[in-house]
Amino acid sequence: MYSHGRKGPHHVYASKVEKGILREDKHQLKTVGHLQNLHDTLSSHVGPAPVKVDYADADPRGPHLVGLEQLDAEANIFKSFMDLFSGGGGAKKKKPAVARAPAFGPKGLYLHGDVGTGKTMTMDLFYHTLDVPRKKRVHFHAFMQDVHRRVHQLRKDKGVSYDPTPLIAQELANEAWVLCFDELQVTDIADAMLLRRLFQELYERGVVTVVTSNRPPDELYKNGIQRKSFLPTIELLKSQNIVHPLDSGIDYRQQAKGDERVFFHPLGPDTTASINSIWASITKGKTVEPKTLSFLGRSITIPETCEKSAKASFKLLCGASHSAADFLEVASHFTTLVLTDVPKMSLTQRNEARRFITLIDALYESKVKFYMSSEVEASLLLVGDSDATNLDKKKERELTPAERLLMDDLKITADQLTSSIFTGAEESFAFQRAVSRLVEMQGANWAK
Numbered sequence: 210m211y212s213h214g215r216k217g218p219h220h221v222y223a224s225k226v227e228k229g230i231l232r233e234d235k236h237q238l239k240t241v242g243h244l245q246n247l248h249d250t251l252s253s254h255v256g257p258a259p260v261k262v263d264y265a266d267a268d269p270r271g272p273h274l275v276g277l278e279q280l281d282a283e284a285n286i287f288k289s290f291m292d293l294f295s296g297g298g299g300a301k302k303k304k305p306a307v308a309r310a311p312a313f314g315p316k317g318l319y320l321h322g323d324v325g326t327g328k329t330m331t332m333d334l335f336y337h338t339l340d341v342p343r344k345k346r347v348h349f350h351a352f353m354q355d356v357h358r359r360v361h362q363l364r365k366d367k368g369v370s371y372d373p374t375p376l377i378a379q380e381l382a383n384e385a386w387v388l389c390f391d392e393l394q395v396t397d398i399a400d401a402m403l404l405r406r407l408f409q410e411l412y413e414r415g416v417v418t419v420v421t422s423n424r425p426p427d428e429l430y431k432n433g434i435q436r437k438s439f440l441p442t443i444e445l446l447k448s449q450n451i452v453h454p455l456d457s458g459i460d461y462r463q464q465a466k467g468d469e470r471v472f473f474h475p476l477g478p479d480t481t482a483s484i485n486s487i488w489a490s491i492t493k494g495k496t497v498e499p500k501t502l503s504f505l506g507r508s509i510t511i512p513e514t515c516e517k518s519a520k521a522s523f524k525l526l527c528g529a530s531h532s533a534a535d536f537l538e539v540a541s542h543f544t545t546l547v548l549t550d551v552p553k554m555s556l557t558q559r560n561e562a563r564r565f566i567t568l569i570d571a572l573y574e575s576k577v578k579f580y581m582s583s584e585v586e587a588s589l590l591l592v593g594d595s596d597a598t599n600l601d602k603k604k605e606r607e608l609t610p611a612e613r614l615l616m617d618d619l620k621i622t623a624d625q626l627t628s629s630i631f632t633g634a635e636e637s638f639a640f641q642r643a644v645s646r647l648v649e650m651q652g653a654n655w656a657k
Contacts, residue, residue: 216252218334219245237327240455243318244335247419250315251341256386257312257415259343262379264367311413314386319420319446322455324645328421329391331455335419336389345385348574349393350567353400354534356407358505374403378410386416392570393422394639395430395439405442412449423642426452471651473582476550484582488547491518502538509535511543518545523552527564536568540575551583554591562591562640569643572650579650587647591640 222241225231320328336346347355359377363369369376381388388411395401411418422429426446430439471487473480492515500514509531513520519539526536526548539546554562572579583590649655 216340217245217248217338218331221334221338222331234327236455237331240320240327240331240453241334243451243453244331244419247315247318247417248335248339251339251387251417254315256314256341256343256417257382259383260379260414262376262383264363264369264376312415313412313449314415314417317418317420317450319418319422319426319450319452320455321422321425321452324423324642325649326455328455332389332391332419332421339387341387343383343385344387344389346389346391348570349390350533350570351537351574352390353397353403354532354537356403358534361505372406374406375410378407378414382411382414382416386414387419388416389419391421391574392642393420393429394424395433396639398434401430401433401436401439401442405439408442408445408449412445418450420446420450425454471578471580472587472647473580474584474586476582476584480582481549484547484549484580487580488513488520491515491545491547500542502542504538505534507535509538511539514543517543518547519543520547520549522549523561523565524550526568527551527561531564533567533571536564536571537575539568540571540577543577545578545580546572547580549582551581551590553584553589565590566639566643569646573646576655578655579647581647588644590644 218241222231222238226233231237320332322328333346336344356377359380360373363373363376395404424431426443429443429446430436433439470483473483495515497513497515499510499512500519501508501510511519511521512525519542526539548568551565552558552561554565571577581587
């Protein structure tokens with residue numbers, strides 16, 4: 210059924226099993242078979258050639274694309290958001306565009322399944338054995354941060370006043386026509402609305418994707434605001450990728466736990482002493498000083514740093530308004546992070562919970578050595594909160610200024626605002642992945 214050539218993910222997987230590095234898993238083996246077939250297809254496929262991006266002030270969309278002004282009435286929120294995204298206050302008159310015929314490439318692969326089952330590992334086998342000149346492997350969160358950065362640069366540096374999505378799609382296609390996305394999830398309405406256009410533009414330029422996700426496509430952005438406007442994106446993902454489940458029922462990260470203790474609980478004098486001892490062993494009497502990281506017009510100051518190691522409190526990193534971009538910057542600058550005083554979080558602290566999950570994702574992707582002191586063990590850090598649920602059910606609940614601003618910007622109701630995308634369902638799902646990653650980060654071979 211599958212091609213088992215000497216080159217490609219299947220050969221590497223079999224070699225690792227033979228050496229005892231991996232334990233053969235029939236579910237993983239089937240997944241590797243799909244990846245091997247795609248590897249063979251792409252190895253003989255001629256990818257799309259780079260195309261010069263024209264930043265002239267004209268709408269680069271071809272007439273075969275649906276304009277924002279043509280969206281139906283029930284997708285008005287999509288249009289409202291994209292008006293904000295494009296920096297305008299409504300549909301603008303477009304100059305005529307030259308038609309561009311879609312050039313779809315081979316079908317990619319969408320892998321989904323529980324945490325720790327080997328989705329990322331098998332995709333990486335594919336990526337590292339694929340010999341094509343323009344390929345890219347990226348965590349999906351980092352990818353979206355890059356897209357938003359490109360939007361900002363097109364507005365600021367090139368004065369683009371129309372929908373920039375086609376320009377960004379062409380830039381991305383020029384850089385890589387094989388894109389491997391790790392941990393695709395959609396919890397942000399801004400990303401959900403942008404992806405509807407972006408994936409269409411990428412696939413029409415011949416880009417091939419390999420995706421890992423904890424959710425099957427039909428469950429992406431589940432219960433999100435105006436999810437109906439996102440459904441075409443789901444259908445597009447399904448049409449352009451073979452959808453394959455990887456559910457072995459085994460979390461291999463749990464089995465990789467090492468002997469060295471890196472997480473300490475509960476909070477108190479003993480835990481504080483243990484963390485201070487860890488920090489002292491890392492710094493070894495060297496100079497410890499604050500360091501400010503500056504990037505994209507933003508900055509974040511870490512109070513204690515020593516060469517490539519850093520120490521900060523949960524309150525500093527997750528209690529303040531830091532974004533994924535901030536955490537990615539931290540992860541890129543330091544190889545070791547000591548995080549102190551992590552509390553048990555309920556859904557009433559959903560902002561802190563989201564930031565903590567995003568921080569763990571950034572550290573995991575960059576293979577940062579991680580030490581932590583916390584109120585409870587890692588698996589119990591995020592809990593349900595009946596009081597939070599009851600608050601969301603009370604119509605008289607007072608909205609925060611940020612919530613009211615979001616309602617005004619997106620022209621949504623209070624009922625839409627308190628849908629599960631804002632009330633913890635996605636945080637709970639993502640936290641399952643974060644806990645699995647925290648367990649793996651305790652492994653003896655982590656960050657080596």
